[in-house]
Amino acid sequence: MLNQKIKEVIQASNEELITLRRKLHAEPELSWEEVHTTEFVCNYLDQLGITYRRTEPTGVIAEIKGGKPGKTVALRGDMDALSVEELNKGLSYVSQEDGKMHACGHDAHTSMLMIAAKALNKVKDDLTGTVRLLFQPAEEVAQGAKAFVQQGAVQGVDNIFGIHIWSQMETGKVSCLPGPTFAAADLFTVTFKGKGGHGAMPHTSIDASVVASAFVMNVQPVISRMIDPQLAGVLTIGKMTVGTRFNVIAENAVLEGTVRCFDPETRDFIEQQLKHYAEQTAALYGATATVDYIHGTKAVINEEKTAKLVQQVAAQAFGEDVLYEEKPTMGAEDFSFYLSEVPGSFAVVGSGNPDKDTRWPHHHGRFNIDEDALSTGAELYAQYAWSYLNQ
Known part of the structure; x- marks a missing residue:
């Protein structure tokens, strides 16, 4: 040959x-x-x-x-x-x-x-x-x-x-x-909007840094508990932009990350759950969330x-x-x-x-x-x- x-x-x-x-x-x-x-x-x-x-x-x-x-x-x-x-x-x-x-x-x-x-x-x-x-x-x-x-x-x-x-x-x-x-590779941006204020008076504000931190800590169960473990997936948040000054409560937080997996249905499910977690986390603290999810390469x-x-x-x-x-x-x-x-x-x-x-x-x-x-x-x-x- x-x-x-x-x-x-x-x-x-x-x-x-x-x-x-x-x-x-x-x-x-x-x-x-x-x-x-x-x-x-x-x-x-x-x-x-x-x-x-x-x-x-x-x-x-x-x-x-x-x-x-x-x-x-x-x-x-x-x-x-x-x-x-x-x-x-x-x-x-x-x-x-x-x-x-x-x-x-x-x-x-x-x-x-x-x-x-x-x-x-x-x-x-x-x-x-x-x-x-x-x-x-x-x-x-x-x-x-x-x-x-x-x-x-x-x-x-x-x-x-x-x-x-x-x-x-x-x-x-x-x-x-x-x-x-x-793997397939997607990109996402999550923007949380709270209410800014003085660092000495948190009760008058909605701290976007707390909202963003809670999301980062709680979103991983989408991978570890919600998808079939035989259908591998990765969700990584690689960048956080939060706040403007040490004594100002952040009004906005912008998170950027990536999702990796092989199965198309798993890919769609992770996207849906990512948006759900962002919206529900924001609602818990009285903030709002928008998610921009971009499909990159296929597997x-x-x-x-x-x-x-x-x-x-x-x-x-x-x-x-x-x-x-x-x-x-x-x-x-x-x-x-x-x-x-x-x-x-x-x-x-x-x-x-x-x-x-x-x-x-x-x-x-x-x-x-x-x-x-x-x-x-x-x-x-x-x-x-x-x-x-x-x-």
Whole structure:
């Protein structure tokens, strides 16, 4: 099923792959600002002679047409960085942009897809069908995939495959299980309005800080006591803005948070209960509450047939012992927008190596990857596309 030429090209391109990743790492760009990254990818595709089109405002969609007609498979790599200050000051390729960093591995995803494109282009005459390459912006704000879908990224696509580097997994291990893998992620804002007043005369006021505190302390039973414990959910309040001065009773309190789960019905139930708890808590103290609930990404749910093909390809390419069963994460991925349109799967490739200090969590200022994982990801991209089209 595998293509030996693909393996040879990627093995021969290992130094180039590392160089590409390090350049991207040193020059991070935030969501919707990936102008230079887009240009960098386009220049590389020009060198390979691969046709592409730019998307708005950033991003690239390219195609490699095989020598024989057939289906179309899409490969996705995201490109954006995060508003994180890099703490790996000893690296030769440390971020050159203050307050910006590739702290989630998107520099790896882009470089792996570039080298996969190189390998697939070498064997295009023997491909049965078309490979579409999605260099996607704005994953970190959960908007890029949706915008790509609207701009025709998966029009005519039969199947899609994506990869995420994963620091919690041993370098080179591959996990792609059927079913849920990344959670749905929603955002909410709860605004409590009380009655302000002097800190010395609380009886004349309605203290919004007390209302907000009571809500934070009491809303967690929605998760621990009201949903089926086998249908996991997370409700986190990450930000509270309350009050204006030490001796003024707060009139307003604004809370921001996120909800994570896999099951759509559980998602709807948590939303309903969140609003109920906010309104009832406010009423208890004579205040009012408004809840703004925004549905973000859906859960990433791997199609069984596609996930098993990924496992088969990984085992044939790297050996049976490379396969790993990583538990589903409450982290979110906007790859779910593609899976709402076409069948496919999303794999994680391990890059954690304690000897190289690459076990830091994603989004941390010390995040880095074991670059030995890059060739695994690049080959998995390319061999999957080859196998899907020529199976």
